[in-house]
Amino acid sequence: MTGLGAIAPRQFAVTTRAYMAVDDASGEPIGLDDVDTRVGWLLDLIAAAGGELVSRLWHPATFDVLAAGLDRQDRRLPTQGHVAAARLGWNPIYPDGVYVPSRVSRVVTGQVLATLRTLAYRDTAITALSARFDPATGVLAPPTESGAFVPSGFVRGVRRQLIARARRGLGAPAGRLRITDVQGPPQMSAMAQLSAADRQLAQLAVTGDELVLTVKLPTSPTPGGRAQWRSVRLSAAIPAHLHCRAIIDWHLPTLVLDHRGLLWRCAATELVPANDLASAAVAVGVDWSPRTLGAAAITADHPEGLVSDYRGWTYDDRGLGVKLARLQTEGQLLHAKAARLTRLAATAPPEVRAQLEAKIAVLDAHREAVGAKRRKINRELAFHFARQATDYAVDAQAQLIAVEDLTTLETRGHGRVNNNRAAQSARRQAVDALAHTAGEVGIAVVSVPARGSSAQCPSCDEPLARPGGYHTAWCACCRVGGNRDHLAGVNLAKRALLGRNKATRRRGQMPAIRVAEHAPVRKCRDKNTPTPSRPRHRRVRRSLPTLTPRSGVTPKRHVPAPQASVWDTVKPAPPHGDTGSRDTRPSPTPATPVADSMRSP
Incomplete structure (x- = not known):
């Protein structure tokens, strides 16, 4: 049931770690290192x-x-x-x-x-x-x-x-x-999905702001009977950003071991504002860009047709994309060097083979460290992009966010290096983060067909010209143009509004629109996009004051203010723990409605 003030349940995932462990039978405390060892035996x-x-x-x-x-x-x-x-x-x-x-x-x-x-x-x-x-x-x-x-x-x-x-x-x-x-059989991951078990193996309880997991763990690597399986009670804190969420149920976690020890991957069910695709009147189209993670534009369903101002918003990755490209190149070089040493070790003498294997182990460790850095940056990038895109949609009072269908999206035509970098970007992770973040404020995220979104005019559906290079687009017939990513966002938002009544839903997946319909999108002269915040330059004193010094008095030394630079206009990065996480809350909706200000030309 959807309507004004309606709510709907949804599931999300979160990770946490235990800070205390006790024996369930005797109540004696157990060291966390011992718990990690026993969990390792279970996973083995x-x-x-x-x-x-x-x-x-x-x-x-x-x-x-x-x-x-x-x-x-x-x-x-x-x-x-x-x-x-x-x-x-x-x-x-x-x-x-x-x-x-x-x-x-x-x-x-x-x-x-x-x-x-x-x-x-x-x-x-x-x-x-x-x-x-x-x-x-x-x-x-x-x-x-x-x-x-x-x-x-x-x-x-x-x-x-x-x-x-x-x-x-x-x-x-x-x-x-x-x-x-x-191919051969796949290798099974070392994890324990406790959701397949019942209370005889594991049970989860919530006490205040804590999760208490009681699970049976072996006391030896080869347990010989029931006596060598004892219940351990683990306590973990619920993350602080979930304390104010309307969580109605916690599910049994999945246990894994990483470099820091035991990690819980928990799933929870919460209540969020329900979204109704049929009543959506304003949509935001998110286009994946080869030079940045994404760009967005707005299209509104006016009584006289679809309108847009053809102005968009481009995400600023704060230099993280360059860092990811460097780490990717470094990982590829380490992989190539380890592969070459592996080929040499296959025909080398025993003493030389031992030295080569030691070097290969060092290279593999460095490659794993580079991969861990990339995963951390990708997650931060995905959630920071999701927060920025959600705030953009909230400011525009949009009810729908359209993203490209990643199963049909294919990066090609940009060269081998750029195609590889675009394919390795965290688009899937960004889509999941966007669906999670937008769901908190009741905005639906749907996938639409990607073909032709940046090559066709949103108004007449004819091929666009590239007068200024790859990143520009212009339609001489409709006299609309600009950044090709912004025009693609208009096309994606248009497809979402036209197919909102034909969306298909599958369990565990976001709604999808399979057919791309066309309708002309007229250019609106009124501003219908939120104004981005632009910090001004600091005021600079350009000249010294002309004062006549008095006789017998030592004049004061005037120190001019530092000269402003381009870096003064850059926003400082958010504090650690807030960037790219789910802790940040969406910005409040502006008092002036944006969608209502659209008028046909």
Whole structure:
């Protein structure tokens, strides 16, 4: 139910760490280092059992069953992975003499079924593409069936796998290839998704501003009985920025180990303002730009048609994009150097091989550190962009934010280096952060088709000219133009407003508009975009005062003010802990409505 003041539940994720641990039976405190060790034993058991189960199920019959979605009695497989595995008889096997509770086996089978169900789509695509692949030329024939659509990026990855298989001398297959013929079984991650278990293994309670997790952990790496599984009560603080949120339920976390120890990945359900796509009148279009993370523009649904002032907003990444490009280049160089040393170590004498392996280990450690830096910057960049874009939409009183469909978005035509950098950008993470941040204020985020958004005129739908280079666009017929990213934002917002009543919704995904409709967007002479804050230069005293010094008095020394520079106009970076996080709150809505000021020319 949607309407004025309506609310709707939604789930979000958050991470936290335990600060105290006690034995649930005796109440004696336990060191956090000991807890990390015992959790490591649990994760080792889960990863080993999951890897063995995946290897045992790695054959075409497994994917045939998952594609059909039926068990041996032709009943539909349930959504829960551990229940589906129990019906199919897929149970993990542990070493002799090791006792593992059945609830831990539920965790193992739940994670394995989730991985295999994800790979079932890839198996179907490989089967369809291998029938069209020519191993002699490495070319894929065009599809003959209308329903055999596969994303282009996925097609390129599968084609590379098929070419590599042909180069190894395996030749053309007798029939269609399956995923088991192209690649080996995946490696299972060392994590414990406690959501597949029940209260006998883990339970979560909320006491004030704390989360209390009671979970059974082994007391040895190879527990031999029930006595070697003891319950531990872990206490973790709820992050401060969640204290004022309307959270109605906390779910069992996923336990992982990183360089700092035990990490909880918790999921929670909260109440947020409900959004109604059908009643949206103002939309913000967000276009992903090759030189910055994104740009935005506004389109409004006027009684006489769609209008826009064709002025947009461009995100300032504060130099983080340059830093990401440098770290990416550094990581690629480290990878290339480690690969070269690996080839040399394969034919080197034993004493030289030991030295090369030591150097390879150092390079791998440096590469992991570079990857950790990139992940941290990407997260900060994504949430900072989400906050800025949400504030822009709130100031414009928009009810809808349109983003490009990333499954159809393909970076090409900018050179190998720029294409790689654009493909490695945190667009998916920025979309998730934008959907989370905008949901707090009741603004819906929908995905729209990306093709032609920056190449076609929003008014007449004709190709745009590039009089000033790649970043400019101009339509001589409609006499509109400007930055091509801003025009793309107008097109995206237009497609969202025209298709808001035809959006499709899937579980766990944002609403999507599949068809791009066209309607002319007239240029509005009134200002309909929020004015960005622009700090002024500091006042500078240009000359010394002309004063006549008195006789017998030592004159004062006049020190002129420092000269203003371009850096005085740059906003200082927000304090640590506020940039790119969910702590920051959206700016208040201005008193003057923006959408109501639009008038047709």
